[in-house]
Amino acid sequence: MPEQSSSAARTAPGDVRTVACIGAGVIGGGWVAHFLARGYDVVAWDPAPDAEERLRALVDAAWPALQRLGLAEGASADRLRVAATLAEAVAGADFVQESAPERLDLKRDLLAEIDEAAPAGVVVGSSTSGYSMTEMQVKAARPERLVVGHPFNPPYLVPLVEVVGGDSTEDWAVSWAAEFYRVAGKEVIEMDRELPGFIGNRIQEAAWREALHMVANGEATVEQIDRSMTAGMGLRWAFFGPCLTFHLAGGEGGMAHMLDHFGPSLKSPWTRLEAPELTRELRDAMVAGTDEVVAGRSTAELIEQRDRRMIAVMRALAEVEAEEAAQAAREGGRG
Amino acid sequence: MPEQSSSAARTAPGDVRTVACIGAGVIGGGWVAHFLARGYDVVAWDPAPDAEERLRALVDAAWPALQRLGLAEGASADRLRVAATLAEAVAGADFVQESAPERLDLKRDLLAEIDEAAPAGVVVGSSTSGYSMTEMQVKAARPERLVVGHPFNPPYLVPLVEVVGGDSTEDWAVSWAAEFYRVAGKEVIEMDRELPGFIGNRIQEAAWREALHMVANGEATVEQIDRSMTAGMGLRWAFFGPCLTFHLAGGEGGMAHMLDHFGPSLKSPWTRLEAPELTRELRDAMVAGTDEVVAGRSTAELIEQRDRRMIAVMRALAEVEAEEAAQAAREGGRG
Structure with missing residues (x-):
């Protein structure tokens, strides 16, 4: 059989x-x-x-x-x-x-x-x-x-x-x-192909290695690195990824303007990771891919959505902290 | 005068x-x-x-x-x-x-x-x-x-x-x-010294360049990159930075265990950014710096705090989405 x-x-x-x-x-x-x-x-x-x-x-x-x-x-x-x-x-x-x-x-x-x-x-x-x-x-x-x-x-x-x-x-x-x-x-x-670190971990690992380099060189402390994330990019990245974030940084011109205008700063020594050549092909792929993520939302809509989400996240985190502080106070009061 | x-x-x-x-x-x-x-x-x-x-x-x-x-x-x-x-x-x-x-x-x-x-x-x-x-x-x-x-x-x-x-x-x-x-x-x-990109932008730029390399090589799309952030690391990074996140990845042994145990994987090709040498000095600086951020919290406490925050963030974002969908439906109904 x-x-x-x-x-x-x-x-x-x-x-x-x-x-x-x-x-x-x-x-x-x-x-x-x-x-x-x-x-x-x-x-x-x-x-x-x-x-x-x-x-x-x-x-x-x-x-x-x-x-x-x-x-x-x-x-x-x-x-x-x-x-x-x-x-x-x-x-x-x-x-x-x-x-x-x-x-x-x-x-x-x-x-x-x-x-x-x-x-x-x-x-x-x-x-x-x-x-x-x-x-x-x-x-x-x-x-x-x-x-x-x-x-x-x-x-x-x-x-x-x-x-x-x-x-x-x-x-x-x-x-x-x-x-x-x-x-x-x-x-x-x-994913349509195998890639060491997949996608998320590649990005996480790049950030982590940059952090390790900074500590190794006395350029930043662990506390500063973690705070730069939780008081900075991390609050945006909880809901808008790096590409959509940079699309907004381009204003009304979006990703296309961002790449055309700030492209040269890609060569700045802002990380130890060398940038890829910003070819016409890469530029167009970033613009087309970002258009897909944007899905027709205007800059004004994106800003409104960003602000609403960031405030919701910050308020939610502040509430958790207030609850924890109240609980700690109650527990302290019992002692 | x-x-x-x-x-x-x-x-x-x-x-x-x-x-x-x-x-x-x-x-x-x-x-x-x-x-x-x-x-x-x-x-x-x-x-x-x-x-x-x-x-x-x-x-x-x-x-x-x-x-x-x-x-x-x-x-x-x-x-x-x-x-x-x-x-x-x-x-x-x-x-x-x-x-x-x-x-x-x-x-x-x-x-x-x-x-x-x-x-x-x-x-x-x-x-x-x-x-x-x-x-x-x-x-x-x-x-x-x-x-x-x-x-x-x-x-x-x-x-x-x-x-x-x-x-x-x-x-x-x-x-x-x-x-x-x-x-x-x-x-x-x-900061006690000038550093191109300061601290936050160095980390953001490393992540961004890794993303550009992936798109340039057809390894990931813009949509996948952004989703890996908003459905993945970004949700944690809104409240726990990269160092505290990896401290937790080390379990009860924390950052020390993470570095001692996973140190070799630092050499894995998980990003195009070369890792620094994990010297005893760097290892100790990471452990001491993380201790400062941890500020005496046990692993169980950190897990509880992480879960509470992640749920608060996810619920807050879900509420915003529900509100936006309801508003869109009301506006559609007027048409």
Whole structure:
């Protein structure tokens, strides 16, 4: 009898009931909390002896936050089961999220084991931040269903997941995973090629290395670096990305004006990272891409939207600080 | 009669009543809106023929936002006066903010003119993002009172101001400006040396150049880059800077564990910016600096604070979006 085609066996992304989480540390446990909050049955497995205790503590700690964010109907921390073996964990899963430590040999063996035990057609996502799926999928018998689904910490709060396949991954698996993560409440970036650091971490890492250089040279302190972010760019970046931010910096002329007018300052020594050549092609790609993000909004509308969001963010953060101060005062008063 | 000493003439930062804003474009006008909202009398001057009209439109557009943020007692947009000449604008000022276009020759002449006309002892802050005060102060008779006070756009909302002097600036002027900006409701980073791009823009520029490289190479689209920020790092960076974020990534071991454990990944090709050598000295500086930012908070406390803030930010942004959608629906219904 021919093996059932993976297509026939495949559960639709919207019909997933049970998610297996392999590896239950900070990232794996964060995924467990997220999937539970979205109303899934979750089966976890982790080889550490105290894994279950730590995992349940992590979920309990995250739960109040998840309740404030809003749970899916029927969501319950009681729908977590910790399996005794990897095979038992993935046997009944409609999707598998792997979040093992970042060691290539370990990831290769583990993904092969998961692939061996998981039902045909079930997609497996890896949380790796450091390896490509092309490197990791080499030992698996059915590498076509292995994808990277790279989350940000904590996975139960940060919406972003970057999805990309390896050389042996089939396109349907990438599309399926992207759609599943969306259904499961995530914001997905579906990448068409592997890139070390994916997209988000490349930007984060560039910022981080510039920060390290500044500290190494006594040019800035850790406190100054962190404050430049939280009192500066970070407040904008919570809702307008770097490109839309610079589009606004160009005024009515937007990104085109910004690049044409401030292009030369790209060569200024404002970071240790050398700028790319601002070719006509790059300039046009930035303008066209930004137009897409702007989606027809006028400068006045964008400014209004920016101001409204920045104020909402600042007020929300100020309220949290006031609540914390009041709570600290109450606790102090008890002493 | 000897000239009055600048020290004797100096108004205390907390006693400033009148601020002169020289240059009233997007940045200068943003400063005007900010100072008005904090309850100052503002006298503006800009050589453009339609400057007053544009400035009043900018202030009017910003005012509802400033009202939502909370105005200082007695603050009023009516306390703006537009002067006919630069000399008239600065004559009665207790502080001068210069926000002219970014051209070195223009800045040099303008700062010399401001210095000529401003009362002795009055500190002058420049909004420049591209030049050092050392370069700009060369034509001024009293360069000792010229400082950089670099804001972020829009200056009426983003709290950060980076303050630094040039070679001919005296220390008292830097301290005075830093204190004045704080009194005027800003978050101040007082730098002890000039650095191209200051601190915030170095980090912002590193991120921006990495983004440009990715677009130039077809590795990511503008939309993906912006979404990686707003659905990812940006949500954290609104309240925890890059160093505190990575401290948490180190778990209970914090920054020390992060650097010792993930140090090797610093060499990964996750950005085009080469990493500094992770010397013992740099490692210790990062750990000590982060300790200062952590200020005794445990990992559990930090996680609780992070989650509370991230949820507050996400809920605040979701509320704004819901309001905007409801408003759009009402406006659509009228059609």
